[in-house]
Amino acid sequence: MMTWLDSPASETQITHRRRIWLYIVATLVIVFLVVPTFIVIPMSFSASQYLEFPPKTWGLRWYGNYFGSTEWMTATWVSVKVAVLTVIFTTPIATMAAYGLFVSKIRLSRFIFILLITPMMVPVILIAIGVFFAYTKVKLNNTILGLVLAHSVLALPMVLIVVSAGLRSYDMNQERVARSLGASRLKAFFMITLPQIRFSVITGALLAFIVSFDEVIVALFISGGKMSTITRSMFLALRDQIDPTIASISTVMVLITSVALILAQMFGKSKSK
């Protein structure tokens, strides 16, 4: 142990002993990042009336509250439905755009790329009130379609960036070869290019799911009543009081996101075994 402490830690020949503070800081940062992310999971299994850690008695009381409430259940389904539809709607549109802009390489392409990622730069609150205002004119507030369209535009930049990055690291000559051998452009894309950029497309789809599923601000304005998303209901509940039911809902949300992540890992990787 002593010898390790006095051995050089980097190219500067500084010893581990002299930068032990760095290791302490790093450990604290890891705790700071990870603990608040997961602490609600054990707390949600508390049987007492208040949230405590570690719970003195364990139970499923708060899950009973959550699953027994039609309001929370409806909101959960709205969120899942909207997120899935957002994925189905955004992923092809964004992939087409990424491919089109990548292949065409005309001067306008760069400009269009910037235009398509503006939803990331415009403050979400401005998008939210704009969409809310426009939707009142066309009666799209409190509809699934309205939510899906709004979430799609928020998810578009993410998918576009990820798929574009995938295309940049893909050797386009493979597609050219397929086409010179007689494959149509469409066939060459689906048989040669798409399987190779699959991981990027799936990662993009996952991002779209998470963007939609976690979105609060736009949903706060354009959804309500029976069409409330779970995040909207949670946000409103949080502003008023700290209901421990939220802990069980949070756990379920973390679970849903994790399942999406694991699915993306499985389908994305199985190609390159």
Next chain:
Amino acid sequence: MSTHSLPGTRPTTGANAAGLRQDDVRERMLMFGLSVPAILLVVVIIGIPVGWLFWLSLFNDEGVLSTSNYTRMIEHKSYYRIFRTTFNVSFLTTIICVAIGYPFAYFLAQLPQKWANIGLIAVLLPFWTSLLVRTYAWLVILQRKGLINQWGIELGLWDTPLRLVHNLNGTLIGMAHIMLPFLLLPLYGSMRTIDQDYIKAASNLGASPFRAFWSIYFPLSLPGLFAGIVVVFVLCLGFFVTPAVLGGGRVIMVSMKIETIIDLFYNFGTASALGVVLLALTLLVLFISHKLLRLDRILGGGTGT
């Protein structure tokens, strides 16, 4: 056409050159057309509504063309306070992120790749977890009867519960936690690309560890650091959820004011003007940083990450 060039390669000479070039242009336009649905989506869902809001912001409450929505922001002290709070919170959050993020990224970048990847999981886990869930967790941790106060009082560190949340403290803690990954990812990426031979050379030439770090390593890590700072600051400017929940009404950011104006007064003119100013400030920050470093690097398309 007798000779068919390999698609995508540009013919420059030969009898058919002109025709082929024309085909090439047509093909490119066709491919460009694939981006039309995405363009339509952005224009219809964001372009038109935001343009509409901008238009509305130019009319006063009586529906007469006027700049009153904008001049009100200068005349009323309350608006000045809100903008100052927004900048203060964004600035402080960025500082906290740099102060704890830089040493951590440095630590990760020095680890062997395998261990660094495990460390990165600690960064990515919160990144993937719902913002609302994490904000809620901080509320649970910091509140009057929360974990910190429970433990602090049990251990006898303090007697009366500390006010950790529903104020600026709670807002900053929560926001720093949410923003930290946005700083760490580009910073770590750029640190990884620093050639360790430079450091070795500096040490061989007699530089102390501190000097080698400060004169060689730190300047080389600046592009990643700047990229992270810009992302964090811009995201903070428009932040809503975390300050709304953890600020407890004591920290009013611009986005929260906009929500209140719509929710209580349904006044789109005033809210839109605030939104337009917020957008202008965001674009200004992005423009200034674009002058300092290239925008596409910030957005993750760069070489470093």
